Amino acid sequence: MSAVEATSESVAPRRRTRVCAAMLGLLAALALAPHARAEDVTAWLARAAHAARTLNYVGTIVFQHGGRTETLRLTHVNDGGAEYEKLVNLDGPAREVIRSHGEVRCYYPDAKIVRVEPRTFRNVFPSLSPQQQRSLAEHYEFRKAENVRVAGFEAQVHVLEPRDGRRYGHKFWTERETGLLLKARMINERQEVVEQFAFTDIAIGVKLDRELAKPTWPAVPPDWQLREGSAGDPASHDTGWVVAKLPPGFVKVKEGFRHLRGRREQVAHLVFSDGLVAVSVFVEPIAAVAGQAAGAMRQGGLNVYAHKMDDHLVTALGEAPPITIRQIAQSVSRQARP
Amino acid sequence: MNEELSRLMDGDLPDAEVDRLLNECRRDGALATWACYQVIGDTLRGTPGAMPRFSRRFAHALAAEPTVLAPRRRAQPAPSWAWAAAASVAAVAVVGWTALSLTEDPATAIAKALEAGSVTPARVRPQTLPQDYVLAHQQYTPATAYQGVSPYVRVVAAPIVDGAR
C-alpha cells in the first residue's frame, strides 16, 4: 500500500482507483470463496440447462451405476429453436431414446417395444423461488473445487454436500465456456459413488444436421408393441392423495392423473422436489396392476419402493436414498375430506 | 456384550448404554469382534481391502498420544419424524437376496456365482425396474433439464421385464 501512497502525486488518479478496486475485488472474492451462495448455485444449474437446450453437441457418455457400466452415444441438435436429441446404447441390445418436440420415444428392438412419453411443458430448469433457493441452501452445502479437464475441456467443479442423510451428495463438472454439464456424480453417505455420468469425448457447438438425431426405426415399427403414456393436463389437479410426512426441503411440484402403459386406468402422479432432485409417487387401483411385486429396488441413484395400501398400489421413485423414498411411499394417504 | 457391539454398529444402542459398554469392554476380543463385524459389512458391500497388521501397530501409536479433550457440544437434533406405523403396511416381498429364492435355491446360486468368479456377494442380485414409471418420472426431474436426455439411459439400460409392464 505504501508504494502506491508514496507515488500518489505522480500516479494518475485513475490508476490508483484501479488498484484500490482490484484490492476490494480480491477481498470480496476471498470473503465469498470457497462457499457459493444459493443464487450462484442455481444460476450455474440454470446455465447448464440453457446450454443443454440451445447448443449442438455430440459425444460419447459412460454411465456407471450399481457396478454396471454403459456406454452411449448422444447427439443433440438445436435447429432454429426446436430440439432433436438421440441417445444410443452402444453396449448390449441396441436401444435408442429419441427426444423431439419434447416427446420421448424409447425403442427396444430386442423386445419389439416402443415406449412413448408425450411432451411435458416443463422442459426448463425450474426457476426456483427465493424460498426454494433458501431451502436448497439449507439442505445442501455448496462448494466449488479447482477446475479440471473433462473430455478435453476445462471444467468448473461444483459440489453439493447434503446436510442430512435424506439425500445424496452431488458433484457437477460444467464446461467453463458454455456451462454445459460434462460430468455428474451422485454420492451416498458412505462416500461411495452410486451413479456417475460422464462424457469421455464431446464436440460442442459444431454444425450438426438434424438428420443425425433421427431414429433408426419408424415411429411405430410394424409388429412392435406400442406403449403410450399420456401425461394429461400440465396444470396441477387434486388427486385425493397426500403425502403426510415429507422429508425436509421437499415440496410438491406437480399433481394430476395420467395414464401408463397405454392403459385406460387413471394413475395418480405426484411429484415432489427439493430443488435439485425429484421423487414421484404413483397411486393406482391394485386391480389394474396384476402381477406387480411390491418391494424395494434400485438402479444406481434411482431408488424405488412399492407397497400395497388398501386396494391401491403406491409406488415412489426418485434420485434419493432408499430411506427417503420409503418414507414418502409409506406416508401416502387419502386426503382428509374438509 | 457382542450383541451390544452389534447394536452400537447400527446406531441401535441408546447413549446411556454406550458408555457402559465401552467401560465393560476390557475383556479380550471386544475390539476384535467389532473389527470382525466391520469386515463382514465391508465384504458384503463389495469393498474388502486388507490390513491385517494395522490394528496392533495403531494401538501402540495411539496409546502414546496425549489424550485429547474437546469442549462438550450440544448434539445436532436428529430429524424429528417418527417412522410410519407398520399396521397400515402389508408385508412386502423384498428384492435382493430373497429374490434368489424365487428362481432357485440361494446356495446353488451363490455357488454358481463363486464358480463364475464374481465373488462379491452384492453382485449376485437381479435388478429390474418398472420402466413406465421411470419414463413418467424423468419428464419431471430437474436432472432432465440440466442434463438433457442423458438420464433416460436409465430407461434403456435396465433389462426388459415384459408382460404386464
Add this chain to the structure above:
Amino acid sequence: MGDREVDQQLVERAQRGDKRAFELLVAKYQRKLGRLLSRMVRDPAEVEDVTQEAFIKAYRALPSFRGDSAFYTWLYRIAINTAKNYLVALGRRAPTTTEFDNEDAENFDDAEALRDSATPEDHLHGKQIAETVTRAMATLPEDLRTAITLREIDGLAYEEIATLMNCPIGTVRSRIFRAREAIAAELRPLLGTDENRRW
C-alpha cells in the same frame, strides 16, 4: 441410522477423552482409508505408515471437529493432506490431478480397488475373506440373511427392517446379531489371533 449418527456417538466420546471409542472408529474405517491412500502412495508398506499417520493426525485434530460434515468426510480430507505432505517430504510428486482433492468420492469399481491393493499375500487374504463371507451367507437361514442384507447392503435402520420383515424391532436386532455371529465364527480364524487382542 445413517453413518453420521452412528459415528457421532463414538466421536463425542473420543472427544471427551475415550481412546477406545476412537479405536472403534479406526477399526471401522482403516481399510477404506488404506484403499484410498494406496492410490496415492503406491508402496504397500508405506500405505500402512501413512494411514497410521492420518489417523493420529485426525485424533489430534478431534477438538476441531464440529460435526458439520460427516466424520468420514473430515477424516478423508486429513488423510489426503497427510499423504500429500508425505510425498512432498520425500521429494516425490503428489498426483497433480485434482481427482483426490476436495473429498472426491471413492470409485465404485472393484477391479480398480484390487489392482491398487497391497502385497500378493494381502490380496489373497482379501479374496479368502470374501469367499468365506459369501459361503457363510449362503448357509444362513433366510430370515437372518435377509435381515443382515437389509442392514449392511441396503443400509436400512432397524425400524425400517422391522416394517419390511413385519416383525418387532427386538427380532430384527436378534437376527442381525445372530447373522453376524454365524459369519464371524467362520471368519475369526482368518482375521488373526492375538493381533487384535488388546481389549
